[in-house]
Amino acid sequence: MPLTHGVLFPLTKYLIKTGGENVYPAEIERVLLAHPSVVEAAVVRALDAKWGEAPVAFVACGNDRPDADALMNLCRESLAGYKRPRELHFIAFDDSPDRPAERSSGMSSKPG
Numbered sequence: 001m002p003l004t005h006g007v008l009f010p011l012t013k014y015l016i017k018t019g020g021e022n023v024y025p026a027e028i029e030r031v032l033l034a035h036p037s038v039v040e041a042a043v044v045r046a047l048d049a050k051w052g053e054a055p056v057a058f059v060a061c062g063n064d065r066p067d068a069d070a071l072m073n074l075c076r077e078s079l080a081g082y083k084r085p086r087e088l089h090f091i092a093f094d095d096s097p098d099r100p101a102e103r104s105s106g107m108s109s110k111p112g
Contacts, residue, residue: 014045
C-alpha cells in the first residue's frame, strides 16, 4: 500500500478520531456506495502527523469505474470536511472479500 507514514486498521468497530472529531467509517462508505458504479467500499484509519488519524477509502467498482474526482466531489457534497477521505484507492472487485467470513474485515457492499 502506498501509505508509508502510518498503519492501516480495519474499520467496522473502529472510530476514526481526526483532529479531535469522531468519524464513523460507515458514514463515509454509505456516501461512496451511493455512486452507481461503486460496488463495495471500505474506509480505514491511517495515522496522520497533523490530525492524529485520517480516513482513507478503498472502493471496488463494476465495469464503469468512476473518476476519483467524481467520488471525492460526492464526498464533498455529502460530508463535513473532516469526514472526507484524505486518500481514495481503487481496488479490483476480485480483490475485495466476497465470502461472509472475509466480510468481517470491514468491506461494505451494496445489497442485492
